[in-house]
Amino acid sequence: MTRPHTVFIQAQSLPWRRGLYGGGRPDVRTKMLSVDPKKPADSTCLVRYPKGWQRRDTHHVLAHEEFLVLEGSIRINGIDYGTHSYAYLPAGHVRKAMSSKNGAVLLTTFSAKPVHESGLPARAFYDKRLLIDYIDTLSMAWDASLADPVFAAGVAIKPLRTDPDTGETSFLYTSPAHRIPKGMLKPKWTHSMIEEIYCIDGEYVWGDCGVMGPGGYVWWREGVWHGPAGTIAGYNLWVRTVNGPLDNIVGSKAERMTWNPKYRPKLPAHLKKIAKPYVRPPNY
Ligand SMILES: [Fe+2]
Known part of the structure; x- marks a missing residue:
């Protein structure tokens, strides 16, 4: 794994790109936050599902997919994931129906290139121990x-x-x-x-x-x-x-x-070119 040191970039600096690398979900938009630029495999990205998005075919992904809903909501296999809800779907997890009525933006990690395959995976491929199918973080207590x-x-x-x-x-x-x-x-x-x-x-x-x-x-x-x-x-x-x-x-x-340090991030070259500092909105 050779994802470059990135401290830090504002996601707002990155462009939305069409589709998801690996070829699945061509109708979403993504911002790639971190990936090995030479050999895209595991990654962290923002995925934007447009309003009315759906996928109805039985399929699975050849990577673990972890997500936290930042905005909107998405429905996967009958579970509604709303604001700040979380899941970890292991490689081979079968998705029978996915949809987003009003759109959603998910912070998403993939453990490998997210290649989508139709139908069910080979039984040995799916490690059910890793499955976290739903956490409503809003209803949890801080510890x-x-x-x-x-x-x-x-x-x-x-x-x-x-x-x-x-x-x-x-x-x-x-x-x-x-x-x-x-x-x-x-x-x-x-x-x-x-x-x-x-x-x-x-x-x-x-x-x-x-x-x-x-x-x-x-x-x-x-x-x-x-x-x-x-x-x-x-x-x-x-x-x-x-x-x-x-x-x-x-x-x-x-x-x-110091409370107002200059923005001097440590970034890979492709991010350095587009990185912009965070500008605090006035609170008055
Ligand atoms: Fe730390």
Whole structure:
């Protein structure tokens, strides 16, 4: 897996493209947030299903598909997925009917190129242990006990998934407003795994690379240092770890936090060309 370090890009900077790579769902629009540009396989993208979209044939996909509904709603096999609902459909999961009456935008990850095949998969291909067919995250309670005590002042988690074999995990992560580093000093930190972040709401301030607003996206490669970080507005993030369970490696040198850092992202060349800073809408 060689998806490039991406910290961070606002999804609003990316163009909508017709169809989904791999050839399935030609009538959707997608924004590709992260993929190996040389050999598109696993990816994270936004998928926009137009109003009235439907697919009625029995088929499956040769990749795990994970999604969080950002806007609108979609119906799959009789389940209605509305705002912030979540699913993890393993490779080979059979879709008999899919539709979106009023349209939807889904934050979506694929574990491989999403090749669509008609009919049922070979039985051994489908690992039902991985299936999470529906979570209504709006009805879950935030759990502060799940947050790393290093960062825990007021943050909380809604767990979505932990892979039974790899420990890779997806969750929602919220911070209250005014989470200010003590004395405005805080170290940088990193991880031994890849951390992926999508800012659903609020603002996350990276002292070293800018203010991330709603739509901010991160593919944080293992061992790369960032920070310090904090928030004045508070935020609600979708977070995923890749290549292992979550850990935090915190540096020993405290650095000065700043609330209006210039946008200085670390991006692959094709994103650097189009990246635009987040502009906070006035609240007066
Ligand atoms: Fe992190």
